[in-house]
Amino acid sequence: MRYSLRQLEVFLACAHHENVSRAAESLNMSQSAASTALKEFEQQFDLRLFERTGKRLRLNELGRQLWPRAEELLERARELEATLMVHSDLGRLKIGATLTIGNYLAAGIMARYMEEQPEARVELEVANTAAIAQGVVNFELDLGLIEGELNHPDLEMIPWREDEQVVFCAPDHPLAQRAQLSDEDLRGATWILRETGSGTRQTFERALAGLLPELNIRLELQHTEAIKRAVEAGLGISCLSRVSLTDAFRRGALVELPVPQRDFSREFYFVLHRQKYRSAGIERWLELCQQVQ
Known part of the structure; x- marks a missing residue:
């Protein structure tokens, strides 16, 4: 294989932060190591994934096409690693919820999920619908629970419950x-x-x-x-x-x-990125949500 998972991590961190220094910091790497990993990744395939303006990196069209596929591949790799380390662990979940759902429904779902999987880590971000949707678009959240209706080509809206x-x-x-x-x-x-x-x-x-x-x-x-x-x-x-x-x-x-x-x-919705790999943890979270009355 001509690329490493670490190179993919650096690529995705640079895509999120649009800056090598901040990407390196998020991965606990030195700036020079992150810069080298990104450079080697591009050189191995003789391509460019970013437009560079000073210290800012912005994904070009090829980079935008690669982004969701790299996210899916890394998610599968993390799930495999979690399975190898703790066989019953469904892994870490990053859930976004709007204020009503986050304050009055999500806590109970989280408690049931973590009771089933004592080693699991769940991060809950509570914000408004627009912010949660943007987090899912940017792969910063695995799944959103939202109150509002929206239309975005990269997002899949799944009806959850009436409100x-x-x-x-x-x-x-x-x-x-x-x-x-x-x-x-x-x-x-x-x-x-x-x-x-x-x-x-x-x-x-x-x-x-x-x-x-x-x-x-x-x-x-x-x-x-x-x-x-x-x-x-x-x-x-x-x-x-x-x-x-x-x-x-x-x-x-x-x-x-x-x-x-x-x-x-109105209705509450699940919102997922169309290119997001649905791990066992995501599927179980969706099942638990459907059981809430």
């Missing part, structure tokens, strides 16, 4: 006693919403299409719990997943506001 968003307020809010809200009520309310780019915001904007320019949006926050606390304090009303509100409704800290004329239903 519903709910409009809500504090118990002493003027709207709390309404049997249901009209569009006029929605226009007159003060709103506290998730940030643009989140799946929750995407669903909200779809449901209230036609009213958006007239809404009074007071705050945009990145965290579900911060929004709930702000609503409890009487700063406005909001709209979040029912999954995140179950406990607050049970305690009476927040009150649901029915809006029957608007559709807040």
Whole structure:
């Protein structure tokens, strides 16, 4: 074989970091060793994989074509190594989850996965839909669990489970006693919403299409719990997943506001790179997710 797995690791690290020094640091190598490995890899096949501008490396078309295939090959090699070292280990997983899923669903799935595989390592990154999708595109995440819909040629979207968003307020809010809200009520309310780019915001904007320019949006926050606390304090009303509100409704800290004329239903999705090798760990994680009620 004319290339080594180490050369592939250096190539992929350079593709991720677009810089030899940062790539070397991520692999615990010296800069000269990483530079030599990349140079030899290209020279062995008489090709160039990067456009070089100063210290910055950017993949050319050939490099972009090689990237997913190299990722798959290394993933298979890591899985084989894990199998040889610990026969029952499904290996390390890097999971990305949007805030609602990460805070209210993923922890339980992770606990079951690690109970089955005590030696397994699971890294969970919680961010909004746009950030998780980009992590999967860049092979920085093995799998994403997202709330929003998106369309990207490199990504496969797999429906997971149905969800519903709910409009809500504090118990002493003027709207709390309404049997249901009209569009006029929605226009007159003060709103506290998730940030643009989140799946929750995407669903909200779809449901209230036609009213958006007239809404009074007071705050945009990145965290579900911060929004709930702000609503409890009487700063406005909001709209979040029912999954995140179950406990607050049970305690009476927040009150649901029915809006029957608007559709807040949506789906949660798995998102994977189309070229990503599905290891045994990924397949088992997907199975555990499907078992969540």
